[in-house]
Amino acid sequence: MKVAIIGKGNLGSHLHNALQPTCDMQWYGREFPTTIDADIVIVSVSDDATLKVISDVHAPFVVHTAGAVAMANLERTGVFYPLFSFTKEAVVQWKDIPFLLECSREEDMPVLEEITRLIGARAFHITSEQRTKLHAAAVMVNNFTNHLYTLAKEHCQHYDLPFEVLHAIMRQGPDKAIALGPKTAQTGPARRGDDRTIKHHLEQIQDPTTKALYELLSENIKKRYEL
Amino acid sequence: MKVAIIGKGNLGSHLHNALQPTCDMQWYGREFPTTIDADIVIVSVSDDATLKVISDVHAPFVVHTAGAVAMANLERTGVFYPLFSFTKEAVVQWKDIPFLLECSREEDMPVLEEITRLIGARAFHITSEQRTKLHAAAVMVNNFTNHLYTLAKEHCQHYDLPFEVLHAIMRQGPDKAIALGPKTAQTGPARRGDDRTIKHHLEQIQDPTTKALYELLSENIKKRYEL
Incomplete structure (x- = not known):
């Protein structure tokens, strides 16, 4: 060709x-x-x-x-x-x-x-129309997840903790979600309805934006799994 | 031993x-x-x-x-x-x-x-005290990112689009963030201040929760990069 x-x-x-x-x-x-x-x-x-x-x-x-x-x-x-x-x-x-x-x-x-x-x-x-819809999804799985990495890293830096201990589960995340499907792969305090841990985490998060996101995402997960 | x-x-x-x-x-x-x-x-x-x-x-x-x-x-x-x-x-x-x-x-x-x-x-x-702080960060990089995968998958399913086209950049995300640092690795319409694309995406997202999260995360990224 x-x-x-x-x-x-x-x-x-x-x-x-x-x-x-x-x-x-x-x-x-x-x-x-x-x-x-x-x-x-x-x-x-x-x-x-x-x-x-x-x-x-x-x-x-x-x-x-x-x-x-x-x-x-x-x-x-x-x-x-x-x-x-x-x-x-x-x-x-x-x-x-x-x-x-x-x-x-x-x-x-x-x-x-x-x-x-x-x-x-x-x-x-x-099609071009489908492509813009996929683009919105790509923003969620790529740009927004990366922003969460940024917030988590800043949280670690605030407490002088090594962000690199999180590298392994960061890398594991997509593999698990792809293998099991993200809905089945979901874990964590919000998924378990563990309000005590959520409250505890919120007390520790210093950045107000990060706190607001932590709260909204947790609520969102709880609602989705009917907890 | x-x-x-x-x-x-x-x-x-x-x-x-x-x-x-x-x-x-x-x-x-x-x-x-x-x-x-x-x-x-x-x-x-x-x-x-x-x-x-x-x-x-x-x-x-x-x-x-x-x-x-x-x-x-x-x-x-x-x-x-x-x-x-x-x-x-x-x-x-x-x-x-x-x-x-x-x-x-x-x-x-x-x-x-x-x-x-x-x-x-x-x-x-x-220490145990540091561990709970790291746990909050682990929730962000693992549980919350997985939830975004769930929302993106639902968005794709709503429009009958193949979620698997996103697998490659999902897998690439952590590697890039680890290699460059997440702040440098940040891309996307919010990072570029591309309000037209953000508006366009918001019009396409059907689920109200996903829409609210898209909006908050975008605002958050824009603010962080002073756009």
């Missing part, structure tokens, strides 16, 4: 490396020809620049990798979005990474699926 | 297996002799039964493994608490697991450290 990638950033580089062994590649940075001869052009630039680049390039089939950007309004276009947070140095385990695929013409879907297969990743057919 | 374990549950079994190769072991379930000849007796029973078993057994040095139970009021006693959630089938990676150690006599600490070393785990000196 003839593949062109526009974008030499983090994701662009990872995609280029992954497709290099099996595809006839073209790879462009800020400078790219306006007309590109390829089966697919993958635009992997910043969110803000995405639609501009797509409108500048002329090619049979142009897709982008920006999760927060809706599919372009073109005859043959699509979205090729890996739902993952890429870092430059880390080795990417492609087999674990889901690609959310969308295209304006159903006939182009096999191209997206084939590329996903060549990378060794997993393909999911997701 | 002569080690006795009381308790044939999940943790008791894992500890027994780990110490078996290097220690002179005794292992008891519900029936145990009132007098035990060992360098250390590890009581690994349910939280509720812990203090009762400790008061029933006569041995030079008796410790327990219950994170939520304060150290017993005895002359030579202690706490030997692995901060981790053990499951029967899973293979335990001891080297990642922190043991929170405490004892009434400073002279007994080397025994607890030696056992931790024999298991291949990491030792931390933590």
Whole structure:
């Protein structure tokens, strides 16, 4: 397959490396020809620049990798979005990474699926509308959980306690939730209805915001499990 | 070293297996002799039964493994608490697991450290008072994050979207937070001050509780990063 990638950033580089062994590649940075001869052009630039680049390039089939950007309004276009947070140095385990695929013409879907297969990743057919809904869920499981780590770390620092003793259960959390389902995996004082421990913890938490969140989340868990 | 374990549950079994190769072991379930000849007796029973078993057994040095139970009021006693959630089938990676150690006599600490070393785990000196503070932080990084997974899964189910596309970033979350520190690792619309996306997400979230949490956590993140 003839593949062109526009974008030499983090994701662009990872995609280029992954497709290099099996595809006839073209790879462009800020400078790219306006007309590109390829089966697919993958635009992997910043969110803000995405639609501009797509409108500048002329090619049979142009897709982008920006999760927060809706599919372009073109005859043959699509979205090729890996739902993952890429870092430059880390080795990417492609087999674990889901690609959310969308295209304006159903006939182009096999191209997206084939590329996903060549990378060794997993393909999911997701419309732009579904993608924004998944994005809200991604914020919950990623951004909000990370914020709880921040609050917990600050709590530890306040009492001069080593945050690293929590690393093991932090790492274990997603694995357990995925293996058992999060509802079954739920544990803790709120799940048990252990109000004494909750009260005790609230007395120890100094930061008012953290305290409010502790209280709301505990109430929420209790309600959900009808305690 | 002569080690006795009381308790044939999940943790008791894992500890027994780990110490078996290097220690002179005794292992008891519900029936145990009132007098035990060992360098250390590890009581690994349910939280509720812990203090009762400790008061029933006569041995030079008796410790327990219950994170939520304060150290017993005895002359030579202690706490030997692995901060981790053990499951029967899973293979335990001891080297990642922190043991929170405490004892009434400073002279007994080397025994607890030696056992931790024999298991291949990491030792931390933590008093009962510090332990309850760490417990509050553990609730945040483990129980509350798991609850967010539950809410995100329900959100996906409501829209008939595959929750599994989120598995990869769920698994990545703790690793990134540990590698970079959670404050640096924070991303997402609230971190960027992207109010349009937040508003959009809030419109899509059906469950009122999830909506309230989304709002509070977003506000909280924005405030923390002075947006």
